[in-house]
Amino acid sequence: MSFSLAPGEVLCLLGRNGAGKTTTLKAIMGLLKARSGSITLDGKELTTLKPHEVPKCGIGYVPQGRRLFSELTVRENLEIGLMTRKSDRKILEESLELFPRLRERMDQVSGTLSGGEQQMLATARALCIDPSVILLDEPTEGLMPSMIAAIRDVVITLRQRGKAILLVEQRVEAVLALADRICLVENGKVQATLPVQALKDDPNLLKRYVGVG
Template sequence: MLRLEGVSAGYGRAQVLREVSFEAKAGEILCLVGRNGAGKTTTLKAIMGLLPLMAGNVTLEETVLSSLPAHFVPRHGVGYVPQGRRLFGALTVAENLEVGRLTNGKDRLVVEEILSIFPRLAERFRQRANTLSGGEQQMLAMGRAMCLRPKVLLLDEPTEGLQPSLIVAIQDATIRMREQGVAVVLVEQRLDAIVELADHVALLENGRIRGIMTRSEMASNPKKLASHLGV
């Protein structure tokens, strides 16, 4: 289980997150929902150790992730697909996946598994990442994170700007991660995707958690969820 307890963080003197607390359980998808600027991406960066915490802590099982250098966090089973993908553009699909596999060096079968989930990547295996389409790059970014065999997968708006068929492929892979017992923290703005995928929704507003909704609460009170989306 991933747990945030009283996490405050920001950029320099500019505080963005204020005492954020929530849990992401194994085999569940938690959607982090909020308007632009609410602190969603900042929350994921804080989990990954890319921002120093002003207060609070982040733990995964018995490990205090927030006490570790950022480059140690993936070694404990946290995969991250940032907004903008952040691929190594000059490297091939194969080489980008190999970078992801370095943290899980004993697992020789994981790349084959990724290619079975995203057959398009198999077709582009020796192609440089910066020559792929946007959707193919998103598949590669997600595949690279999945190469860790993560306990937790952080996804920052993975379907943004993609065509419908590629959105389905990304969502199917997300559901597959849940079925394999991975805790997924998903930043998403599309109401239909949230309702379809989420087991729980954390409502983020002005850097604070304003509530946690279950799947049944989303179904019975969709207006509350919708009110936390948009500009």
């Protein structure tokens, strides 16, 4: 499993269920121990770090299923993000500008939010650490079309701001709309890394690696 990610780029890991996409994100975050190889950010070795140390290096993680502190309010969840790297309060404001709906729900218990709102909160919490790299695992899973569009627009904005984004996404149409490059993953290995246009030009790649087409 080998790939690189540049500032202002969206790289998508694409493959069937069980191909190793989520496992890759967990390995980057130190939640699963890498058995070999090296994971670096701007020359800094991450492989030996403990999970709570990785976000402090500037990697924001939005896991599949959101993993919010469901009994805490929206505000408290965001404050936890700010505390991770002692981010300036302006970072909170920038996050709320991307998700204005959260501003209306700051004192609401996060477990009572809708699925789309919870996804917004999980993403905003990750942004509160002011990351240079953002890992998004199935961010549109189970969301209604209007929420999917909102998440897509935020990803585009973050890319324009120079964030490096590693995306795991099963919805092919979302991948084609967002990604700059695609890593086709099978059995825990990158089989090919291609510009997204190559996927548009050759639908057989989708059929081979994702089972659609």
